[in-house]
Amino acid sequence: MIDRVMVIGNGACAHRIASLLLTRGQGVIHVTREDRFSAPDTASPDLKALERLTNTTIDRCEGHTGAFRITATRNQTCLQRTAAAVIIAEEPVRQSNIERYGLSCCPSVYSVSQISNRTQDSIGKANGFGDRLQDKRIAFLIGLHREAHPACFAETLKAAHRLQSAGCRTCILSKNLKVAGNGLEAGVRDYKKAGGIVFKFSGQLPRFITANGHPAEIEFTDEVTREAQLLHPDIVVVDETLCPSPYLERLGRIFALDTDGQGYLQTGNVHRLSVMTNRRGILAAGPSRSIQTEEQEEADAGAAAITALSPAASRMIEETDAKAEIDSSRCVRCLTCFRLCPHRAVSVAARVTVAPEACEGCGICTSECPRGAIRIAHPDQSEITESISRSAAGMRGVENAPFLVAFCCSKSAAMAAEQAAAAGRSLPENLQTISVPCAGSISMDLILTSFRLGARGVLVLTCHEGNCRSERGNRFAGERAARVSSILSEIGMEKERIGIDSLAANMGADFARRVRLFEQRIKALNTER
The missing domain is CATH 3.30.70.20 (Alpha-Beta Plaits)
Structure with a gap:
C-alpha cells in the first residue's frame, strides 16, 4: 500500500502542509528544486516518515490517485517515487518594479521582499539591519504604476508597520488602497495609529527626482490637504509583481492540470475550491493556485492536508458506481x-x-x-432512448401540447427541475426531463434520436460557464447543439427546434420559465408549418 504524500514547494505554505501531514502520522516526500530548504527539518516521531529532496525537478507523472508514479531528476540523477497524492505549493516569481519608477538598484532602494526578509528577524538585535534603520525616513511605493494585488498591499503594509513600530519614520504612497482583503482596513488604521502616513493618489502621480539612480526627492500634491509635498527619503521600498514561475507552468503540463489565464493551477471553477484540481489526488495549494496573503496560505495548507488525509474529500462529485x-x-x-x-x-x-x-x-x-x-452503466444511452420512446408513445394524440425533451445536467438543471416540480410551478404538459451525469455526455446521436422518436423540440440545459464540474462539458454540449442545428436546417427542419441554455441548481423558477418559453417557440413553429 502506498501511503506517502508528495509535497512540491519550498515556501511557508509547503512547509506547513508537510508539518500538518507528519503530525498526523502521514508519510511525506518533500521536494524542492532549490539547493536547500527554507525551513529546518520538520520534527516527526518517525524519522522514516519524511524524505526531503533538494535540487530535484519533476519530469513525469503516471498513474492515478492512490498510486502516482513520479519520475524526477536530482543532481543529474534520475529517481522515481510513488505517492498516494500530490500537493503542489510552488512559490511565485517576484518581479521587482524598481525600474518602473525610474530607479536603480542601490543601497537605498529595496524591493518589499528584500526589506521584509532583512528586517523580519533583525529588529531589536544589536547591530542588526533593522536597528540600523532606526530614525530613517522610509517611503513605500505600492501600485503607482501597475495595479497591485491586495496580498501585495498586505505584505507592504506589514513591512511598513513593523519598521514604524521599530522607530523608523515611514509612509506609504499608493494609487489605490487595496483594503478589501481580510483585515486590511483595520491594518491601515493600526498603521496610522502607530504614526505611519498613507498618501493616496487618484490623479497626478508623484514625481521622482533622482541623482545617479538614487532617490533624492519625491514631489507630489497631497490630495487631502491639497498642499505640495517634498519628501527626502533615506530609503525607498518598491512593490513587486507576483506571477507563476515557469516551473509551475511546467508542473501543470506534467500533471495534466487545467490552469487559468495566468498559469495558476486552478481555473475559476467554484467546484474546485479550495485546493482541488481537475485530477483526483492532485491538489494545488497557496501560491500555486493564486496570489494569496499569509493568512490565506495558512488556510490553504490546512485544507490541503485535510483533503490529502481523506481521499473522499478530493472528489469533485459524490462517489458513484457509474464509471x-x-x-x-x-x-x-x-x-x-x-x-x-x-x-x-x-x-x-x-x-x-x-x-x-x-x-x-x-x-x-x-x-x-x-x-x-x-x-x-447508468444512465446508458439505450435506456435513455427507450425512455424517450415510451414517453413519445404515451403522448401521441394530445393536441396543442408538443412533446419536448429536456436533457438536464444532474448537478444543475436536473436539480432546478426537481425544485420547480416540488414548488408546483407550471410546466409544459408533454415535457420529459432526462437527467444526465454532465451535459457533455449528451451526444449528437442522442439528440437526433429524440427527434426521430417524436420529439418536436429538444432543450439542452447545462451548467453556467466556469461552473461545470468537468470544466468543459457545457462547451461540448453547446458545440454539439450548434451542429445539430445545422443538420436540422439541411434536412428541412427548423433549427430553432434545438435549444441550449444554462441553469444553476437553485434556479427552479427560471427552469419553469425557460421551458415554457421554449414550448411557446415550438408551438409557433408548429403553427407556421
Whole structure:
C-alpha cells in the first residue's frame, strides 16, 4: 500500500502542509528544486516518515490517485517515487518594479521582499539591519504604476508597520488602497495609529527626482490637504509583481492540470475550491493556485492536508458506481477519450483503459467515442432512448401540447427541475426531463434520436460557464447543439427546434420559465408549418 504524500514547494505554505501531514502520522516526500530548504527539518516521531529532496525537478507523472508514479531528476540523477497524492505549493516569481519608477538598484532602494526578509528577524538585535534603520525616513511605493494585488498591499503594509513600530519614520504612497482583503482596513488604521502616513493618489502621480539612480526627492500634491509635498527619503521600498514561475507552468503540463489565464493551477471553477484540481489526488495549494496573503496560505495548507488525509474529500462529485468502461473489441485506439477526458482517467498501454479510481463518471468520453466503444452503466444511452420512446408513445394524440425533451445536467438543471416540480410551478404538459451525469455526455446521436422518436423540440440545459464540474462539458454540449442545428436546417427542419441554455441548481423558477418559453417557440413553429 502506498501511503506517502508528495509535497512540491519550498515556501511557508509547503512547509506547513508537510508539518500538518507528519503530525498526523502521514508519510511525506518533500521536494524542492532549490539547493536547500527554507525551513529546518520538520520534527516527526518517525524519522522514516519524511524524505526531503533538494535540487530535484519533476519530469513525469503516471498513474492515478492512490498510486502516482513520479519520475524526477536530482543532481543529474534520475529517481522515481510513488505517492498516494500530490500537493503542489510552488512559490511565485517576484518581479521587482524598481525600474518602473525610474530607479536603480542601490543601497537605498529595496524591493518589499528584500526589506521584509532583512528586517523580519533583525529588529531589536544589536547591530542588526533593522536597528540600523532606526530614525530613517522610509517611503513605500505600492501600485503607482501597475495595479497591485491586495496580498501585495498586505505584505507592504506589514513591512511598513513593523519598521514604524521599530522607530523608523515611514509612509506609504499608493494609487489605490487595496483594503478589501481580510483585515486590511483595520491594518491601515493600526498603521496610522502607530504614526505611519498613507498618501493616496487618484490623479497626478508623484514625481521622482533622482541623482545617479538614487532617490533624492519625491514631489507630489497631497490630495487631502491639497498642499505640495517634498519628501527626502533615506530609503525607498518598491512593490513587486507576483506571477507563476515557469516551473509551475511546467508542473501543470506534467500533471495534466487545467490552469487559468495566468498559469495558476486552478481555473475559476467554484467546484474546485479550495485546493482541488481537475485530477483526483492532485491538489494545488497557496501560491500555486493564486496570489494569496499569509493568512490565506495558512488556510490553504490546512485544507490541503485535510483533503490529502481523506481521499473522499478530493472528489469533485459524490462517489458513484457509474464509471466509464471501454470495450476493447470495439476500441481502435483513436485516443479521442484520452485527449478529451477532463480528469485524465484514461491510460494508454497495451490496451486503452479507464482507471475507476480517477473516473468522475461525467460521460464526455462516451459521447465522443466514434466507435461507441465506451459506456457508463447508468444512465446508458439505450435506456435513455427507450425512455424517450415510451414517453413519445404515451403522448401521441394530445393536441396543442408538443412533446419536448429536456436533457438536464444532474448537478444543475436536473436539480432546478426537481425544485420547480416540488414548488408546483407550471410546466409544459408533454415535457420529459432526462437527467444526465454532465451535459457533455449528451451526444449528437442522442439528440437526433429524440427527434426521430417524436420529439418536436429538444432543450439542452447545462451548467453556467466556469461552473461545470468537468470544466468543459457545457462547451461540448453547446458545440454539439450548434451542429445539430445545422443538420436540422439541411434536412428541412427548423433549427430553432434545438435549444441550449444554462441553469444553476437553485434556479427552479427560471427552469419553469425557460421551458415554457421554449414550448411557446415550438408551438409557433408548429403553427407556421
